[in-house]
Amino acid sequence: MAGGSTPGASLVERTLAVLGAFDDRHRRLRLTDIAERSGLTPPTALRIARTLVGGGALERLPDGTYVVGRRLWEIGLLAPVQTGLREVAAPFLQDLQAATGATVHLAERDGDRVLYLDRLSGVASVPVVSRVGSRLPMHATGVGKVLLAHAPAEVRARVLSGLTRVTPYTVVAPAVLEKQLERVVRDGYATTNEEMTLGACSVAVPVRAADDTVVAALALVVPSLRRDRSRLVAALQVAAQGVRRELERRTARPA
Amino acid sequence: MAGGSTPGASLVERTLAVLGAFDDRHRRLRLTDIAERSGLTPPTALRIARTLVGGGALERLPDGTYVVGRRLWEIGLLAPVQTGLREVAAPFLQDLQAATGATVHLAERDGDRVLYLDRLSGVASVPVVSRVGSRLPMHATGVGKVLLAHAPAEVRARVLSGLTRVTPYTVVAPAVLEKQLERVVRDGYATTNEEMTLGACSVAVPVRAADDTVVAALALVVPSLRRDRSRLVAALQVAAQGVRRELERRTARPA
DNA sequence: CTCCATGCTTTCACTCAGTGGAATAGGCTG
């Protein structure tokens, strides 16, 4: 190269780096931002970005900033995460939403974090930070506690040793959280009280597959748990059972 | 190159070609398929696919086939198509679904086809081919007719001159369709009767922005229109108005 | 108005990342 080097990255990797520069908090990026966030020089970032725009993977707004394009959205929707569990669970989420009026979440574990697969906003205006496709820490969310309680020991150990505070109510003492996790396994559901977002509480239950392994978690987000915790848990468990049955049916004769 | 040439494609374009090899009907591809569908030689396709797997953009299943990966799904969800109109309309779609029990569609025009932005499956088991992110011909769908009726003359001309038959009931006579489009503009809604899928009828209305331009279409899919066409139209129009109002609110003070 | 700062874009000479034909390995089938 003209004076430079290619430090370990092929063009395909650089392309992914450009795409990876976009995230939840950075949906619109200027060229300079892309270059900086992807670790590329401006000319290189420009050439890649232009080609991506040409292919519809990125879009260039009138003000010169870049956003993720339609084409990529379309291709992303083909991912099995989208077509599998999410599709099966969708009607049950709707039922839950209709029955409780609360915000409904479907999430699975991805490494040491929770990955939100789907979300239906409820009628009540409870502040919710999660978005479909976003990742949040496990110890501060309802779905996270459920998934953590049923995760391999090594994951639990890793997460317990790195509890970060999000709100004043976040549980950051490993011993306390461990007790809670035991109760989650025993009782079959988890709760949070403003541990991720002030003003938002949640109840969550595991979704199990045919072999009883926990594959995901369902949760309801409400302003307060005082009143109807048991009612919400019941509704969630019905829905989780429904998802399980539908999963079994599809595995038996994959239509 | 060793005897070969690079016919017009940069590596980034080739990467997009690999990703573009996946579509609605081809979600799982073998290396050979990827190579063929993207117009690349097997070694090249392999190298690109491997790097993409390394970056999480693709996934390799145990049987050796490739599918779109989580990472790409995540990035795709950042597209404005996902965050804008779709998010605004979501609660109204839920209301429609709850009120009518039918399958609900939200779509916009993309070139000469309809792009499905969102879909809620209804309780009734009406056969539906559309999927979020899929494109269908305009002349055979409810949303399509609405969008076509309000599309620029050139688009209408192009579409009218290339009407393809999908079912025995598909309208393929330009004159007939043109009459229908006039009625769509006059009446404010469009209908289809098994024109795309046997056993599925639909009603659709336009969604307008503050300046009255049609930005999308809302539809309900039902087994038959005999009975309650007017009831469905009314529900749709309420929802469309709601979306419009919410769009205006967001444009006024973009929060 | 000039001057400087910032960010996007173009240029260009150099060179290594990427190329594809051919050969190899691995499965599956008849």
Place this chain on the structure above:
DNA sequence: CAGCCTATTCCACTGAGTGAAAGCATGGAG
């Protein structure tokens, strides 16, 4: 076991891609 298909590895060749540096626009400050 031969025949076929697919995935993978090899390798000699070369042009696609590289980044420093220099042009352009903006636009804000003095």
